[in-house]
Amino acid sequence: MCGLLALVTDPGAESLPSPSTVDAVSGATALMRHRGPDEPGTWSDDAQVVLGFNRLSIIDIAHSHQPLRWGPPEAPDRYVLVFNGEIYNYLELREALRGEYGAEFATDGDGEAIVAAYHHWGADALTKLRGMFAFALWDNVEQELFCARDPFGIKPMFMASGPGGTVVGSEKKCLVEVCEKIGRLGVDLGIDERAVQHYTVLQYVPEPETLHRGIRRLESGSYARIRAGGEPQVTRYFTPRFAAVPVASGSRDDAQRRYDEITAVLEDSVAKHMRADVTVGAFLSGGIDSTAIAALAMRHNPRLITFTTGFEREGFSEVDVAVASAEAIGARHVTKVVSQAEFVAALPEIVWYLDEPVADPALVPLYFIAREARKHVKVVLSGEGADELFGGYTIYREPLSLKPFDFLPRGVRRSVGKMATPLPDGMRGKSLLHRGSLTLEERYYGNARSFSDAQLRAVLPRFRADWVHTDVTAPLYAQSQGWDPVARMQHIDLFTWLRGDILVKADKMTMANSLELRVPFLDPEVFAVASRLPYDQKITRATTKYALRRALEPIVPAHVLNRPKLGFPVPIRHWLRSGELLDWAQAMVTSSGAGDLISLSAVRTLLDEHRTGVSDHSRRLWTVLIFMLWHAIFVEGSVTPQISRPDYPVQL
Template sequence: MCGLLALVCAPARSVTDEIVGAVADSSHLMRHRGPDEPGTWSNDDVVLGFNRLSIIDIAHSHQPLRWGPPESPERYALVFNGEIYNYLELRAALRSDFGAEFATEGDGEAIVAAYHYWGTEALTRLRGMFAFALWDTEAGELFCARDPFGIKPLFMATGPAGTVVGSEKKCLLDLADAVGFDTGIDGRAVQHYTVLQYVPEPETLQRGVRRLESGSYARIRPGAAPEVTRYFVPRFSPVPFVSGREKTRYDEITAVLEDSVAKHMRADVTVGAFLSGGIDSTAIAALAIRHNPKLITFTTGFEREGFSEVDVAVASAEAIGARHVTKVVSQAEFVAALPEIVWYLDEPVADPALVPLFFIAREARKHVKVVLSGEGADELFGGYTIYREPLSLKAFDYLPRPLRRSVGKASKPLPDGMRGKSLLHRGSLTLEERYYGNARSFSDAQLRAVLPGFRPDWTHTDVTAPLYAQSQGWDPVARMQHIDLFTWLRGDILVKADKMTMANSLELRVPFLDPEVFAVASRLPLEQKITRTTTKYALRRALEPIVPAHVLHRAKLGFPVPIRHWLRSGELLDWAYQMVDSSQAGEFVDIAAVRRMLDEHRMGVSDHSRRLWTVLIFMLWFAIFIDGSVTPSISEPVYPVQL
C-alpha cells in the first residue's frame, strides 16, 4: 500500500526543479499512505512522487522504480499502489518465456516486465489490487491502470499545463493552480451523492477531477487528454448444478478461496484480520490462521447495547484459535474523529460504518501492518437481503404492464408505513426503475426539499442505465450484483476500506475480490445464491467445514452504528445542530429544511437518520475543503518500518 502522484507536463512546459518540489510537497499530503519512504523521479516531461508503505522486499523495491530489458535497462519508471499476490509466479513465467531479469525480490518489477513483454494483456494476468502509473521513456507516455474491482483509487485532472494523476484527490487539488484545471463543484455529482450516499465513478465533486474507473487503463501523452480504455467487464454466466454433484461445486469454492487467502498472506510483515460477527470475515480469518498460527483478529463495537458485534467476534476468534483485540468506541470519540475522517476521505461517503472502521484500523496498526477482510463476498456470492426481492415480487411479473402501473398508483394514497404499501409500489416498477444499489434514502420529493438545485433529469439512471444495458437477458439477481459491482462496492465499500485503513498506514487486503474467486462465483446459478430463507447459499454450504456453527447462518450485520439514537440526544446531536447552523453550503443544501428534519428526528416524529447523515457529511466536507471553516487536526504518527 502506498500513495502515488504523477504530473505529465504539456509540451510547452518542461519539468523544472520548482515543479518537482511542488509534486514532492503535494505528495506529503498523503504521507499516511506511505510513511516509510518518500521518493521522486523526473525527466523533461514527467515527475513522479511516491510515499511507500514497505510490505514486500522491504530493503529493496524502492519507488519510483526503474526497470527495463537488457537493451534499455532504465526504459520505465513506475509508481505503484497495491500488491500483486501472484508476483512470484509472474516473475518465474517472465524469466522462463523471455529471459527477464530482476534486481529486486518485489512485485513492482513484475508489473513493469509483464507490461513490457505482454502489453495491456498483462493486466488480466495480475492477481491483486493495484493502481499504478508507468512512464515509458521511449514511447513518451504515462500508462496508468486500476485493478478489475477498483480496490485501489486513482484520480486524474487535466489542464493547460498538463495532466496530474494521484492516489488522493487532495494532492491533485494542491496542484490545481499549477496545472490549471477546474475545481468548481459539480452540481450533478452533488445530487448523485445525495441519492446514492457516495459520488459514483468516474465523477468527483470537483468538475475538473475525475477517477480512472475500475478495470480500466489510460494512456497520457504530453499535451493530450487521457485516452481511457476498459479492459475488464465482469460477466455472470450461470452454469446449472448437476444433481448429485453439488459437493464438487462447493469444493471448487473452498479451493479457490483457500488459494486466494494463501496468496494474500504473502508479506514480509505481520498479517492480521478484521473479524465481525459475519460469515465473510470469519471465513477469511479461519483460512488465514492456517498460514499464521499466531493470527491476531480485530473488531469494534459501541458503548450502546445492541450495537456491537464484539461478543460474536470474540467467540469466533476463540473457535478458530486466534488472539483477539477489541476497540469499543464512545459517542464522544465518534464525534471528535469526524473532521479528521472526512479529510482522509477526500470525497463524502455517507456510510457511518466507516467511523468504526477508522478506529479499528488505528487499533490494528499497533499490532500489525497488514489485515485481511471480507469485502466483496456479498456482491460475488449474493449476500444482500435485497437480492431476495425479485422472489417476493415474482407474482407482479405475470401482470400486464398497465395493470402493474395501476397497482402502483393505487398504493400512493395509503398511509406511509402501512403494511403492504411498499410491496405494491415496488412491485409496480421494473428492476431498472427500482434498483440502484443498497442506498435508497431520498425520494424525489425529499430531494427537492433539501437540494435548491434539484433537477429531475439528474437521476440514478445516469449511473445505472449503461450497466443494465450490459446485463440484458441475465437473471434479476445477477443484474443486481452487476449494478453493485460498479456502484455500491466501488463507491462505498472499497472507498471506506481503502481510506480508513490508509489513514492509519495499514494495508487492507480483500481475498474475495480476486479474479479467480470471481470466475467461480460468476458461474453460480440463481438458486445457489438466493433462496426465500437465506443468502449466499452456495458459499455457506462450501464453508460448513471451515466456519464455526454459530456464524454459519447468522444474519448479516457488519459494524452497526447507532446514529438513529445518537441523533436524538448527546454529543452527536449537539454536533449536528452546530454543523447545520454554521454551514455555508446554502447554494447546494437548503439549510432550513435540514434543520426541520433534525428537529423532527430529535422529537421522534420521523426517522430521518440516514438522510440527515448524508447531508451532514456533505456539510462537513464543504466546511473542510471549500469554505475552510473547519480545520481538522491531522495526527501524523510515526510508525516503525516493520511489524
C-alpha cells in the same frame, strides 16, 4: 499499499518543469504521507514528467524502492514505476517472464513483475495480474504515461487534465494541491453540482465523477494512456460478467463439486494474500465472510491476531460474537470499543482522509479498529466483496417476493402502484405494491438511497429533474440484458455500491492509519467461480449466499454460519436525538456555508422531526451532514482537522 502522484506537462506550455513544479509534486505527495510513511521518493526526467511516491513497505522491505526503474538490457532505464497495491502472484509472474523471455530482476518485489510484464505483454499484462493495484508507468521511449487500476477498484486513482498537462494520483487532495500551485495546467476545480445531486441520492459520488468538475476517477478495470499535450485515452480491459444460469441442475455430487470448487479457490486466494514480509492480521466481525477469511488465514499463521470494534451503547456491537469466533478458530483477539465522544471528535479527521464524502456511518468504527490494528500488525485481511460475488444482500431476495407481479400485464402493474399511493406511509403492504409496479431498472439503484424525489427537491435548492440515478445505472443494466435478476443486481452493485462505498471506506480508513487491507474475495479466480453460480445457489427464500454457506460449513463456526448480516451497526439514529452527536449536528447546520447547495432550513426541519421522534431521518441527515463537513473542510476552509500521524515502526 502506498501513495502515488504523477504529473505530465505539455512542453508547448513550458519547455522544462521548473523547480517549483517538482516542489509542487513533492509537497502534494507529502499530504498523503499516511499512505506510505516508510519512504518518500520523487523522480523527474527534467523535461515534462514528475513522479512522487510514499512507500508502505510490505514485500522486499530493504529493496523495491520507488519510483522504480526497470528496463531490458538494451534500455535499462526505459521505464519508471510508481505503484500502489500488491500483486499476489508476482512470484509466478517473475518465473514465467524469466522462462519465456529471460527477464532479469534486481529486487525480490512485485513492482518489477508489473514493469516486465508490461514490457513483454503490453496492456494484456493487466489480465495476468492477480492483486489490487493502481499504478503509473512512464515509458521513456514512447514518451507515454500508462496508468491502470485493478479489476474491482480496490485501489483508487484520480485524474485531472487541462490544456497544460495531466496529473494522476492516489488521493484527490494531492491533485487539487498540484493544480492550485501549477495554474498553467488549467484544470477546472469548480464544484460539480450534478455529482452533488448523485451523492445526495446514492450516499457516495459514483465513478468516474468527483465533486470537482475537472477531476475524475480512472474507473475500475480500466487503463489510460497519457501523452504530453493530449487528453488521457481511457480503455476498459475488464468487465465482470455473471453467467446466465437460472437454476442449478445435476446430482447431489454435482452440487458438492461446486461447493468444493468454492472452498478450493478461497483457500488459494487467502494463501496468496498472506504473502508478506511483515505480520498479517485479520478483521473479524460477527459475520460469515470475515470469519471464513480469518479461519483460512489461521492455516498459514497459527498466531494470527484478529480485530473487531463495537460501541458503548447496548445492541450496537458484534464484539461478543467476534470473540466467540476468535476462540473457535484459535486466534488471539483485540477489541476496540468506541464512545459517542470519540466518534464525534474523529469526524473532521475522517472526512479529510476520505477526500470525497461517503455517507456510511460504518466507516467511523472501521477507522478506529484500523488504528487499533496498526499497533499490532501492518497488514489485515477482510471480507469485503463476498456479498456482491455470492449474493449476500437481503435485497437480492426481492425478486422472489415480487415474482407474482411478473405475471401481470404492464398496465395492470402500473395501476397497482397507483392504488398504493394514497395508502398511509408505513402501512403494511404499501411498499410491496409500489415496488411490484416497477421494473427492476426503475426500483433498484444499488444498495443505498437516502431521499425520495420529493425530499430531494426540498433539500437541494438547485435540484435538476434530468440528473437522476439512471445516469449511473442505465448503461450497467444495458450490459446485463438476459441475466437473471439477482445477477443484474450484483452487476449494479459491483459498479456502484462496492466501488463507491465499500472499497472507498476500506482503503481510506485503513490507509489513514498506514495499514494495508487485503480482500481475498475480490480476486479474479474467486470471481470466475462465483460468476458461474446459478440463481438458486445464491438466493433462496430462507437465506442468502447459499452456495458459499454450504462450502464454508467445514470452516466457519456453527454460531456464525447462518447468522444474518449486520455489518458494523452504528447507533446514529439514537445519537442524533441526544448527546454529543446531536450537538455537533446542530452546530454544523448553524455554521454551514453550503447553503447554496443544501437547503439549511430543510435540514433543520429533518433534524427537528428526527430529534422529536416524528420520523427516522438518520440516514438522510447523515448524508447531508457529512457533505456539509466536507464542504467546510475542502471549500470553505472553516474547519481544520487535527491530523494525527503516529510514527509507526517500519516493520511489524
